[in-house]
Amino acid sequence: MTPGSTSTESSVSKFLPNPKTVAPKAGVDKGPIHLVEAGLPEQLRQLGWNVVFDGHHLFEEISIQDDPPIGILKNPRQVSKVCEAVAKTVGSHAKNGQLPLTLGGDHSLAMGTISGTLSQYPNACVIWIDAHADINTASTTDSGNIHGMPVSFLLGLESTIPEFAWVKPKLTADRLVYIGLRDIDAGEKRILKENNIKAFSMHEVDKYGIGKVVEMALDHVNPKRELPIHLSFDVDALDPSVAPSTGTPVRGGLTFREGHYICEAIYETGCLVSLDLMEVNPSLADADAVKQTVAVGCSLVRAALGETLL
Ligand SMILES: NC(=[NH2+])NCCC[C@H](N)C(=O)O
Ligand SMILES: [Mn+2]
Numbered sequence: 248m249t250p251g252s253t254s255t256e257s258s259v260s261k262f263l264p265n266p267k268t269v270a271p272k273a274g275v276d277k278g279p280i281h282l283v284e285a286g287l288p289e290q291l292r293q294l295g296w297n298v299v300f301d302g303h304h305l306f307e308e309i310s311i312q313d314d315p316p317i318g319i320l321k322n323p324r325q326v327s328k329v330c331e332a333v334a335k336t337v338g339s340h341a342k343n344g345q346l347p348l349t350l351g352g353d354h355s356l357a358m359g360t361i362s363g364t365l366s367q368y369p370n371a372c373v374i375w376i377d378a379h380a381d382i383n384t385a386s387t388t389d390s391g392n393i394h395g396m397p398v399s400f401l402l403g404l405e406s407t408i409p410e411f412a413w414v415k416p417k418l419t420a421d422r423l424v425y426i427g428l429r430d431i432d433a434g435e436k437r438i439l440k441e442n443n444i445k446a447f448s449m450h451e452v453d454k455y456g457i458g459k460v461v462e463m464a465l466d467h468v469n470p471k472r473e474l475p476i477h478l479s480f481d482v483d484a485l486d487p488s489v490a491p492s493t494g495t496p497v498r499g500g501l502t503f504r505e506g507h508y509i510c511e512a513i514y515e516t517g518c519l520v521s522l523d524l525m526e527v528n529p530s531l532a533d534a535d536a537v538k539q540t541v542a543v544g545c546s547l548v549r550a551a552l553g554e555t556l557l
């Protein structure tokens with residue numbers, strides 16, 4: 248076990264939606280396979296975790312033949328079903344006292360992971376590391392990509408689609424904080440303001456430094472450092488020079504160290520109960536870029552699970 252932890256097991260659960268139907272750009276489903284093949288489970292064992300690896304979830308059984316758009320939302324039934332299955336699996340790992348690590352896959356999966364986490368830890372807070380807010384509703388989304396919407400479902404800001412009725416709005420706006428934002432749609436800006444959601448964009452990272460930003464983020468969602476934390480890390484929060492293989496890269500992102508610092512600081516709280524690493528997409532870059540992104544992904548996860556520099 249990692250120093251200071253009790254009998255928590257790391258449950259490496261890997262979930263991927265059907266690439267053809269869920270990911271706006273095919274290939275995001277292959278990210279987890281690369282992370283696992285790069286040796287992530289073994290690296291976590293080296294850190295002292297007892298890793299229970301669920302295997303690669305391809306969700307063929309959920310392959311829905313007829314999934315026409317709802318409004319402009321793409322593959323809504325498929326995404327909903329996969330996320331619901333993910334919610335159940337994450338919830339049952341958490342119930343067993345394990346720490347679910349979910350490797351994506353696109354960020355719509357966080358609807359599942361966070362629902363699962365909240366089923367076991369109803370008072371958990373969410374720290375969302377991303378270039379994007381992923382808080383569009385069915386009426387604000389321009390792309391129709393559900394990976395740009397999971398937060399609005401989790402907060403109950405989007406509840407007009409019966410296919411997603413299983414997503415119960417168990418998260419409240421005051422238990423959510425963002426770090427790394429820099430590409431926000433107009434409708435999302437309005438939603439963030441109207442709901443008083445705390446967000447540290449790259450502007451604040453530049454202004455205060457990452458140490459202060461993480462401290463302020465924790466002070467907002469977890470002032471006494473006593474609530475369970477779900478960390479949802481979209482690899483596109485990092486600058487594309489650090490993590491190039493991702494579907495929606497945005498320049499001006501977190502440095503390698505800033506990304507790792509966030510993970511280290513959250514681990515240090517002792518409150519982490521569930522972790523996502525999303526949006527590694529090996530099909531979108533040359534082999535060296537893929538290797539680099541996968542290596543960074545593995546090392547972010549290690550940092551969030553206790554690896555230290557000294
Ligand atoms: N998980 C992601 N990569 N999200 C990007 C979302 C981009 C854009 N805001 C959209 O809604 O389509
Ligand atoms: Mn995202």
Ligand SMILES: [Mn+2]
Pocket residue numbers: 377378379481483484495526
């Ligand atoms: Mn993103």
